Amino acid sequence: MFEKVLIANRGEIAVRIIKACQEMSIKTVAVYSNVDKKAPHVQLADESISLGDPTPIESYLNILKIIEFAQDAGADAIHPGYGFLAENPDFAQACKSKDIKFIGPNPDVISLMGDKIAAKKTMEKAGVPVIPGYHGKNQDNTSLVKEGMKIGFPLLVKAAAGGGGKGIRIVHNEDVLEESIEGAKRESKSSFGNDTVFLEKYIEKPRHIEFQILADEHGNIIHLFERECSVQRRHQKIIEETPSPIINPELREKMGNTAIKAAKAVNYYNAGTVEFMVDGELNFFFMEMNTRLQVEHPITEMTTGIDLAKWQLKIANGMKLTLKQNDIFQRGHAIECRIYAENPSKGFLPSIGTIEKVEFPTGPNIRNDTGIFAGMEITPYYDPMLSKIVVSSENREESINKMIWALSKYVVLGVTTNISFLQKVISHKEFRKGNITTHFIDNYFKDWAISKEGLPITAIIALAVYDSIHSRTQEIVRYKESDPHSPWKHVGRWRIGAEE
């Protein structure tokens, strides 16, 4: 097994990977930017090296620096986590050229799957169903508009190099087609340095359902069932669960086999995810393949009992997959909620600030994957995801109830989070019924606001008690309750600036 692994990431995923390494007696090297000096992944690792400037391109995206540090520390492998360099073929190639094992697939495969157009073509050729669309080279607006008209509306404009919902536009009619193409191009350019876009048929009542796969370097490959990831905001997942409420055993087997076919078509090894779009009639289409560990991997771990992070390490070390497809089964039901520093009542605007206090719910089958701590600054440099809370139990209903309980005990003070919002979403009667599509949040939570009714009386009472305990004023004698001159009257609430 590897002697020492450098983890080229931060936050909860770096913590997760360091723990997996340590359990396997592998030494770990953390890297960190200046703002992350005190972060849990740095404290947990056996060694740590500063990357300096917090700007991603100077720190967690700095290929040269990271490779150099890995060499200095004597690391024989690098785990990229997700995001940052995880799907950067140049990084994978750079590792290879320095004889450091990149924990992921071959650089060529990353390259191919990173190019959405080429990926789709490859899959089509391999017999994997894909969504009708245009993925051609003619990127002038006129050609794209023409192709769009052929596909028909609604249609999607997507960044070829995209991911995480960036550079995506839904177009409902001809009038705004060109404008949307331009917007997607601009956003794609800014996020990925590439403004190639493609067009595809927009699926009504779409669900986002993905399959986890695990493949070794010796051609063995299995799938670990699906994850239902339809609940999204701004095209980013916020709640994931497995099993999916709509997948039946036949469909599960069919989609699982298709995922394996997709992975085989590119000689894939490592953990990976094949994302499908499923329509209202349970037709499914290949969307993309993620060549890394997924944010939502814990729900698969909880229902299959398999440790994906450890298997990544074993596979990268050349070990054979000893798990057989027939040995893998799902049990119970698992749900993950992503805790973001964001304001759901202001368009999910990321929030920044200092985490003053944090408390995690604990209990049987509650898993907290987190990289935050009291005193931590949430900066605009990185993704605003703070942590993930994952629960599992005997069935979906129980897991929903467990998640509601867990969220109600989850305390993060100092920055605005989506915790209250998640509670409302997961308690929603349509969610309970399993009636979810990727439009779920838009359909039911468009104008959601926690505090429409203002400060609840419980909060007012708690504040008053707190201030009373912490004030230096002595206990005072009560005014007589019937006293007409008592200042206890006339207290209430008013709006600043309102006429009186």
Added chain:
Amino acid sequence: MFEKVLIANRGEIAVRIIKACQEMSIKTVAVYSNVDKKAPHVQLADESISLGDPTPIESYLNILKIIEFAQDAGADAIHPGYGFLAENPDFAQACKSKDIKFIGPNPDVISLMGDKIAAKKTMEKAGVPVIPGYHGKNQDNTSLVKEGMKIGFPLLVKAAAGGGGKGIRIVHNEDVLEESIEGAKRESKSSFGNDTVFLEKYIEKPRHIEFQILADEHGNIIHLFERECSVQRRHQKIIEETPSPIINPELREKMGNTAIKAAKAVNYYNAGTVEFMVDGELNFFFMEMNTRLQVEHPITEMTTGIDLAKWQLKIANGMKLTLKQNDIFQRGHAIECRIYAENPSKGFLPSIGTIEKVEFPTGPNIRNDTGIFAGMEITPYYDPMLSKIVVSSENREESINKMIWALSKYVVLGVTTNISFLQKVISHKEFRKGNITTHFIDNYFKDWAISKEGLPITAIIALAVYDSIHSRTQEIVRYKESDPHSPWKHVGRWRIGAEE
């Protein structure tokens, strides 16, 4: 379902049960003695009532007070946890007479199973194998000595009302038989108020293996496989695991069916445990039946995915067991270590004091069941178990490694604990091989001491750094290293009182 449940217990098990209730939207009432005013179970519950004086008989064993409080609070059920009143038939009966549901079996069954002699006779009649022995009424020393001689040596003298290792003597020869009988009687009298003892054949290379069962009030009953609990000190379990390293599928089925037979023989309902002794040739004998949730229940939950505490509540509420034997399967391997406030190098003497700092290891498939907090006083009033750490993974070896990691991150400062000891036990090569019997600790850890070599240099360095940081002395200029007058010489270690 119940509206409100009173939890007649403290510590980690009270916390565990309160969480199960809250997930099921059941209101909870905690009870607490004066020393537990700030305990986690009190803070977590929806309501709490003081029992006053910490002496067990005045607080957690006070049947009248607890029943009265349950009535006052409007609780429709009482969960007794384990220990205290969990196996007290009078308490179960008192609940019944006040129309409060006791979450456990019928009082008669508790009574019967609490009388080890009657229990054994019942089981023998039902065709469950038992250990040869004397369980007669002739309790005068002369008769007992005579019966002991018939059974032969080695033999065991056991308190009829015993449990938790109290009132047990192993007798290897005639010379000490009478003396041992007296000792067991005295301890039994003091612990259980009853000095009846029985004698039985002492099994060489014994393993303690128990089966979890779950039975409803409608005659449905299943088993949830075994727990290997052989690693014990002072006849009390400290490490439990499942599956057992020696049980094969045939034996598992046979023992599971025997456990079900045992429970059926007494019309059992509730969660319960049938304890067997297994000898070197894999013969098994009924030892006793525990009519409550077991300390070590989490390892069964982790490998079967079943929530035993919630099923206790459902069963007590009259629900039918919807789980079928064929739906239940074990997956992976789980281990529990019990963290005790005790000193393993001084005969496992319980330790008392204030917990100054506590930090729990966290990570995938690591479960902490705990009722402690920083600032908590560990008093001599109650059992010195602080918490339980439970891990699971794909196989036994990985779980051992995970447990070693977890224990190495488990910080309890202020009272002496067995954490270092547990690390050594679980890392032992015979444990790794699965070669364990109930004599394991005596065989390999008789004179174990953490600090035979004194303070390690890492501790000395850490202390020096800590004191340097926290001293008010300013940074000082170094003496020249070659300076012969430097006071940096002559530092070292010596024994207090040693001649110089």
Added chain:
Amino acid sequence: MFINYEHENNVYNVSVERRKDLYFITYDNTEYKVKAEEIKPGHLKIKLGDRIIKSVITTGKKDKFVFTDGNVFKVKNVELSGAIKTKKRKEEGNLNSPISGKIVNIKIKNGDIAKKGDVLMVIEAMKMEYLIRAPFNGKIKKVNFKEKDQIEIGQKTIDIIKKEEA
């Protein structure tokens, strides 16, 4: 003891009187009598009749955060003065930046006429775009930044003069 809490532009005026572990809290002409204790720093357990309120409170640099019933509210203790009471109601159509970020695109220049809903400026932060739109038909008086400028949350992006409705 009188306390004023500001929460999302509303001011809540509360009085509290303490007698040992009993607190008499008056708000909106209603008095609440509660029993309370701070079970660990910042953790309150409050008994209001049959109900138990559990709350976690912490004081940050500027604000106070209160967690109750699974929700978090950010409040400020404020002194009420004549000034604050007569503070002007915010104008419809906020042209302040919603986030600290970089200005990547400015669509208009001084003197331009903008129609309500027009995108005036694009700000990028955390890899996402935020659009500043015209709150009404009007004339651009002053663009306060140029492209590639850094802008802080709350800073005014553009001054615009409302055009009288026809």
Added chain:
Amino acid sequence: MFINYEHENNVYNVSVERRKDLYFITYDNTEYKVKAEEIKPGHLKIKLGDRIIKSVITTGKKDKFVFTDGNVFKVKNVELSGAIKTKKRKEEGNLNSPISGKIVNIKIKNGDIAKKGDVLMVIEAMKMEYLIRAPFNGKIKKVNFKEKDQIEIGQKTIDIIKKEEA
């Protein structure tokens, strides 16, 4: 700075000198140069050559507790004086109570002769029995407690006079 740590009757004499985040620690004629920081209260991360030592330290009422490499040690900072240095070595055979508990049984009385290993007294605490045995052949000088008495940890149970070996 000179510090003396007492751990299980051994005294460890250490010196430490600090220069910013560098510490020079001398113990047993060896100097250790380490880089260290307190990452959160009581949590130290110490770099000693290639090795990282992580330690958690807390100060209780009387003792200091240090966690390192998964083990915990209880130590005391002590001032070394002539007195402590010449403190008498503990007598063989400790007759102090190992625990705070209740005396449930006393097997001997003043003047009795006890044989080495004889049980002299039974103390009960936390539902378990602890036996006080004779450390050598001897004559009971004084039984310091009576049955049902409460005894504290470390209190002397019995005075016994060692009988000269034949």
